[in-house]
Amino acid sequence: MNPKLLQQVYDPDGFRRQGHELIDLLANHLESSLKGSGDKVINYSGPEEEMKFWGGFFKTGSGSDFFQEVLRHTTHVHHPRYIGHQVCAPAPQAALCGLVSSILNNGMAVYEMGMAPTAMERQVTDLLAHKIGFGEGARGILTSGGTLANLTALLSARKAVLEEDVWLEGHGNRLAVMVSEEAHYCIDRAARIMGLGSDGIIKVPVKADFSIDTSLLSQAYEEARSKGLHVFALVGSAPSTATGVYDDLDTLAAFCKEKGLWFHVDAAHGGAAIFSEKYRGTVRGIDRADSVVIDGHKMMLMSTITTALLFRDGNHSHTTFSQEAEYLLQHSEEEDWFNLAKRTFECTKTMMSLQWYLLWKTYGDELFDANVTTLYDLGKTLADWIKTDPHLELATAPHSNIVCFRFVDPGLSSGKLDQVNREIRQELLEEGMFYIVQTRIKGIQYLRCTIMNPFTTEEHLGMLLALVREKGSRKITA
Numbered sequence: 001m002n003p004k005l006l007q008q009v010y011d012p013d014g015f016r017r018q019g020h021e022l023i024d025l026l027a028n029h030l031e032s033s034l035k036g037s038g039d040k041v042i043n044y045s046g047p048e049e050e051m052k053f054w055g056g057f058f059k060t061g062s063g064s065d066f067f068q069e070v071l072r073h074t075t076h077v078h079h080p081r082y083i084g085h086q087v088c089a090p091a092p093q094a095a096l097c098g099l100v101s102s103i104l105n106n107g108m109a110v111y112e113m114g115m116a117p118t119a120m121e122r123q124v125t126d127l128l129a130h131k132i133g134f135g136e137g138a139r140g141i142l143t144s145g146g147t148l149a150n151l152t153a154l155l156s157a158r159k160a161v162l163e164e165d166v167w168l169e170g171h172g173n174r175l176a177v178m179v180s181e182e183a184h185y186c187i188d189r190a191a192r193i194m195g196l197g198s199d200g201i202i203k204v205p206v207k208a209d210f211s212i213d214t215s216l217l218s219q220a221y222e223e224a225r226s227k228g229l230h231v232f233a234l235v236g237s238a239p240s241t242a243t244g245v246y247d248d249l250d251t252l253a254a255f256c257k258e259k260g261l262w263f264h265v266d267a268a269h270g271g272a273a274i275f276s277e278k279y280r281g282t283v284r285g286i287d288r289a290d291s292v293v294i295d296g297h298k299m300m301l302m303s304t305i306t307t308a309l310l311f312r313d314g315n316h317s318h319t320t321f322s323q324e325a326e327y328l329l330q331h332s333e334e335e336d337w338f339n340l341a342k343r344t345f346e347c348t349k350t351m352m353s354l355q356w357y358l359l360w361k362t363y364g365d366e367l368f369d370a371n372v373t374t375l376y377d378l379g380k381t382l383a384d385w386i387k388t389d390p391h392l393e394l395a396t397a398p399h400s401n402i403v404c405f406r407f408v409d410p411g412l413s414s415g416k417l418d419q420v421n422r423e424i425r426q427e428l429l430e431e432g433m434f435y436i437v438q439t440r441i442k443g444i445q446y447l448r449c450t451i452m453n454p455f456t457t458e459e460h461l462g463m464l465l466a467l468v469r470e471k472g473s474r475k476i477t478a
């Protein structure tokens with residue numbers, strides 16, 4: 001055993017030196033990425049090749065090259081031609097909070113292990129609840145991702161709506177939730193984790209614009225009841241993931257009220273529209289939800305993972321996981337809001353409130369308004385251009401910064417069109433000048449753009465469309 005090893009690992013001077021070097025490296029990366037000059041967004045290599053590289057690096061690579069290599073082998077979300085998945089280009093200040101969280105490593109389960117971030121968590125979730133339009137008595141938590149937050153919300157719903165206590169007694173009834181067929185897959189997964197099975201996930205069809213068809217709610221609900229299912233919750237998407245289309249939350253809220261259902265809004269992507277003066281209308285009715293999920297790492301310029309789950313009636317935020325673990329969670333008659341593990345699925349979690357608090361305190365609501373409004377405006381522009389191009393076709397008019405479209409040609413069968421669009425996307429990926437993704441909607445292959453970077457300009461979008469058109473045309477004449 002090397003007795004000096006541990007001292008070496010924790011050497012403050014080494015940390016200072018490496019830290020300064022790293023910040024310089026990242027600042028340079030940020031500078032060149034944001035400019036988007038000639039650099040690629042992604043230096044794509046396949047999984048086997050990547051495994052080989054990192055296997056070799058483990059044996060012979062120099063530690064001093066480590067961070068540089070990580071940069072070379074990852075996707076650059078600060079690049080304005082990054083128009084891919086729904087993770088933002090984090091504000092550098094948010095990333096610094098992540099570093100602080102990593103070094104302080106307060107586990108957040110109980111108050112003493114995270115005094116400042118616990119108080120900040122309460123403050124930012126109170127502010128967010130207010131911004132949503134919830135009244136006094138609303139409460140929230142921060143948790144590790146929209147997926148986990150949606151599961152937590154459905155667990156809260158089950159606890160609140162059912163007379164039986166499933167937490168203590170297990171299932172008696174056959175339970176079900178209603179959701180749009182276009183909802184994010186994590187709702188389906190949450191329902192299955194809760195033991196609802198396939199019958200317990202009632203997928204309501206969408207209209208031609210891909211929002212939930214509210215005219216079918218009653219029929220779907222009655223059919224479920226006639227099969228002996230007890231529907232306890234309905235989930236609205238704000239917006240849905242594939243097409244970025246918002247459900248009509250007001251109508252869903254009214255339906256839930258009439259039937260006595262819990263109304264959950266999965267606003268992981270687009271809940272931030274509450275900050276946009278221009279687009280706030282997209283979430284009309286969100287204040288009538290029982291619970292709402294908003295991801296900080298999607299439209300609010302934070303690093304992964306920073307999700308907020310808000311409850312209109314805060315009492316639900318501390319009854320979901322009623323459990324005793326004497327070494328950690330002592331029973332308390334009072335609502336000890338400051339012992340956060342009582343309210344979250346996690347025991348240990350990161351100090352994610354630092355990011356919410358610092359960005360919000362420094363820049364105010366205006367920052368989130370600017371981000372959402374800029375990105376949603378760009379989504380509209382992109383869609384307008386697609387509409388006027390005979391070789392391009394929109395899946396649907398976007399409500400947000402998610403835009404799905406495809407290359408079309410009247411001479412090609414639908415199978416061939418799918419193949420051409422798949423190939424276009426693969427070429428784009430391998431060339432690395434743009435990063436966009438793809439999806440299948442109603443059995444059709446689409447190119448999917450999510451404009452996440454406020455430094456993406458109309459010029460970049462024009463270049464992308466020209467490239468898609470050129471690639472598509474080359475393929476049909478080949």
Ligand SMILES: Cc1ncc(COP(=O)(O)O)c(C=O)c1O
Pocket residue numbers: 086144145146147148184186237238239240241266267268269295307
């Ligand atoms: C509508 C919606 N809900 C939930 C999620 C999952 O969130 P997370 O990736 O934070 O777990 C996503 C992710 O894309 C989403 O778009």
